[in-house]
Amino acid sequence: MSILLQEALFLLLPTILSLLVLTNLVKWRRKKKLNLPPGLAGWPFFGETFAYLKPHPATSIGQFMDLHMSRYGKIFRSSLFGEQTIVSADPGLNRFILQNEGRLFECSYPKSIGGILGKWSMLVLVGEMHQDMRMISLNFMSSVRLRTLLLPEVEKHTLFVLRSWKQDSVFPAQEEAKKFTFNLMAKNIMSMDPGEAETENLRLEYITFMKGVVSAPINFPGSPYWKALKSRSAILSVIEKKMEERMQRMGSHGKAADQRGDEDDLLNWALNHSNFSKEQILDLLLSLLFAGHETSSMALALAIYFLQASPRAAQELRKEHSEIADKKKLRGECGLNWDDYKQMEFTQNVINETLRLGNVVRFVHRKAIQDVQYKGYDIPCGWKVLPVFTTVHLDSSLYSDPHDFNPWRWQKSSSSSTSTNYFTPYGGGPRLCAGSELAKLEMAVFLHHLVLNYQWELAEDDQAWAYPFIDFPKGLPIRVRAVT
């Protein structure tokens, strides 16, 4: 180091030190005046992140929430993901946070998620660009499209998977559920057919990608995150190739309009109905593949798990679907239609109960964009805020015997408006899941054919764990027999 630099540092050091002391003093005084929720900061930088993320059974709230809630109540502060955080297990505050998106709070996922899903991913975007992307997704999954196009597609993909099951064989149900939702999304996003080598390669690449999305964001050669970034590039190059082929076909009429009658997919929509750049479309497609594939496949695996442990619920479900199937036979109809779907009332109760008890999305990431006050507590601008859904869904003051799988609690006569108002498996407010109706349809149609054709049992003990993403460690091995 040159003498001159050393001297400059020597002169500046006292100023830097006093500035540091001053800013800490200001922060400390400000904190003293604020009425922050009770809590601890934990270790420097990591804070309590490892304890918060410690794996636990999916049907429980986990030790961290248990301990903190008994010590501090339903609203407490912590230091998580490298940030000062307010954790909320309070149904009212969770609702308030979701409803005030863009005004008091804003979506704020860790940087690593943006790194892997892309900076234009819907999950990380805020403001106008988020609105534009959301519009495209909502239009693509509109109720008209659900009734006319997506319902037959969902049924086709269900049968594709279920017909591959062999009598008395044992296989991982979680993987079958993933195959179903992946094939459905790949077809509807970019017209890729199930079973084709290209689709299978993409699916395998996607499995590596997913391992990285849920891993620690440590980017060194060989780490899951590093492998996931490589898979991201591989997946994007497949989507990009599809996009270029499509754009070439646009030809002189300037639209990627359907030339072959089979390309009414999201890629076409994005090319025809938006002014997005190529990079933006790539991230939109990838984030929809992610959002629409992982969640609904896990929800389906959970339903398969809960139903095998609840013969009474499985029996009532089978009764509902047999009645629908019998009526269709009498009318000489084949293929489910919207009226059939609307008759699946108990099925919707099973879906709700699966999401309440299994909690596929356990919490979401937000930050305060203004100083906010709630129930006398201060939530300072810039702080991370985590509305935790699991604690609400398993709260015994809202749901009696919350650890029991009880689909009947959702029957109109027995469910209270309180328990439904605070039921947020799909989030809420302006960022409410764009695919919630599709997810329900997927589950209902899959369950229809599943219960009509098969009985199943666990071939080995397994249960869902929250890592915090949900996973069955053994893949949920089941043995199936045809319904006689």
Ligand code: HEM
């Ligand atoms: C049971 C299945 C599903 C569950 C539990 C679920 C849950 C959620 C939740 C909680 C959010 C809010 C995230 C946040 O606020 O930060 C969300 C957002 C989203 N979901 Fe789902 N989802 C499911 C299925 C699907 C499907 C099938 C699709 C699409 C094909 C989809 C597409 C999306 C999209 C695009 C968003 C972002 C919405 C926005 O930011 O405006 N989801 N989902």
